Amino acid sequence: MKDKRSYDIIIWGASGFTGKLVCQYLMKNYGIGIGSTFRWAIAGRNHKKLETIRKDLNLNNPEEMPILTGDSLDLKSLKAITDKTKVILTTVGPYSLYGRALVEACIQTQTHYCDLTGEVPFIHHTISKFQESAEKAKVKIVHSCGFDSVPSDLGCFMLQNRSMCDFGTPLEKIRLYVKKVKGGISGGTIASMIEIMKLAKNKDIRRILKNPYSLYPKNTPKGPKQPHQKNIQWDDISQGWIGPFIMSWFNSAIVRRTNALLNFKYGKDFIYDEVSVIPKKPLSRIRAQCYALGLGLFTGMLYFRFSRWLLSKTILPKPGQGPSEKTRKSGFFIFDLIGTQSNNMLKVTVSCGSDPGYSGTALMIGEAAVCLALDEELLPDNFGVLTPATAMGKTLINRLEKAGMEFKHSDED
Template sequence: MSTKLDVIIFGATGFTGKIVVEKAVEVLQGLTWGIAGRNLSKLENVLSTVGKKVGKDLSLIPITIADVEDEKSIKEMANKCKIVVNCCGPYRLYGEIVVKSCIEAGTHHVDISGEAQFIEGMMVKYQDLAKEKHAYIISACGFDSIPGEMGVAFAERNFPGTVNSIESYWENTLDLKDKNCKTLVHGGTWESVIHVLSHVDELIALRGQLTPKDLPRLEPELKVRSYPHRVPTLKSYFVPIHAGDRDLVVQTQNFLFENEKKRPIQFENYIGYKSLLYAVFVPWLLSLITLFAQYSWTRKVLMMFPKFFTLGILTEEGPTEDNMEGHSFEMVFKTTGWTKDQTLNEQPKQQLWTRLSARNPFYAMTAVALLASAKIILLEKDKLPGSGGVISPGYAFPKTSLIEELQKYKYGIKFEVLKLESI
């Protein structure tokens, strides 16, 4: 192939990969793209099936054979395009070889990993090389990190003053009291969750290397409300959830402080349950899962029964299309800070309320966000920080038009300003 493709979607035959290929027909209009994986007949079948679904002839879409067990094939794939959209997980097992090959080729890379050890491990290991090769490596470009990261960017963009803290409140359509609770996530995610929980010591060591040594102590301090609580205008009982989006927001603030000397924004996120009982029970269940993940024999129990331990949200079979289509979410952000006329040694006097919402967030929205992230890197590279690096979405995209791009699509994200008030 004499001319590089703009985009190659790697792992196109997987559960999420097929959805990404479907959304690529819409999101990647005007760009050249292809698909990659290890099985030619399955890749051809994906193009045929997706083509029939969207009413397009995709038979001429280029196919590349690439297998993570064959490093040469991964390097050849990386050299055939400007950016790899990597859907091949678990990333802790299969991600590094793709990242390394992309960096060596000077090719950009995005993925949807929520695996903290992988994400932060790549930052520690390949940051300098990625900068040298002018390659942008950006993980977590799906749910729930893109809503969290770009929700913070949107709130700060619309806040008339200096932000001290942001709290996000996530509500969705899932009702855990429903005995017919529908599966929303493919079981492959469960293995990654267990791995993260069982290797917390690795994560602590990585964060010790990534956290700036001169990070300031911020006042007034944002304190976590660990108990179930209500929020005005919202219907749920909220409890804190220290998941991937919070970790990425914190890392983004570290990047901004370290590279731009910008005052970090304090961030906490909460998840809502319609029932007070579940707001108490689910955190207890998560603590139990974390405990079980520490020992090999109880890890086996967790791996054997994902449906039981996740109250039906995760199964090996994964969600049906009706399950995915019936799911939606909202995230409300409460941003607190100083007016333009205040000094930072005063108490903050204003709050901004903003909201993000989307349909089918775990899959269709994730596919759109992933592809939109890749598109923005190609079209607006001059608006990204530096000239390359292994960085977070919230550090990469705030000065680009990603927020506007995400709002163009049926399965994108809606961003709204609700109200600005004095406190």
């Protein structure tokens, strides 16, 4: 990577709902201009909207936050931006529509990249088209650096490292239990979900979406059959009713790619899945069944054009809209990752006291970008289309812990 760049980080999509939260996070924790830990700028398509964001941040000197403009579909304009920075942090989705040219621009200008995508087809595309060129350029293309899929990927990475240290072998199976989660949803997230549903009408895309190993490196043999919780059942380990978790299939694909990129450090027969937990209380089974039914109904309605239109015109937030500040401040999540190996069991709890999809995600991707920009000498010597664990590993965990997230080990009896 070129040493002399104007900026360490540029936020692409800073005028969007999540982009604005990332700006607020970096401003609060790192400042800008004189005295700041690093140099950063904001970028997007609309200069006027970016000026509004800069004004809302109440800067003493607005000129200390430069504004750059470009077009997500114009490679030349994107390269003019990526050539000026060490790292591009992008919040512009759906990534299947607006992310491909930016990835290409980053590779051509030797710029590291991080995003928030939860779109399997998009990542599958970048692996197929850009893995080799990114490796050759020594660029880290790091997908899914927010609630999708930092807690899952880094929690599993941490748990397997503990197993190797304690037992000398990896855990054969890990299950992530969603113990508690509270947060809102934005129009951008809905737009990405709708785009995936549209793409799923293509049989080749459906094949990618259904394959638990779709994000494996090229020509890598598939592993064992993987579980995917669809029904409600009692779980002795969590002492609660478990059901489907909407992000499970995507997060699990990221975890499996990490395993493959680490030369199967977790084992070639490694099993991983994620479930939601309804604690044992009066009527808890009925609550769990209602949750599963509602989840199935919602995703089904997103698949069909008329019901999708109806939802978008009535209850769903539009792009640029999102949960209120009050909702974000009251948000949090607690995940337990429990792994087994022979008669051994280990657990790590990953938690954050911020709205998982927004304030928490701004923290996660913000720290990921800072990690890529400032901690290069501490990072694994891996390049290409990567995951949070394979790109940054323990260094990112350390940053996230300092920022307020918790990754806590405990032994299970």
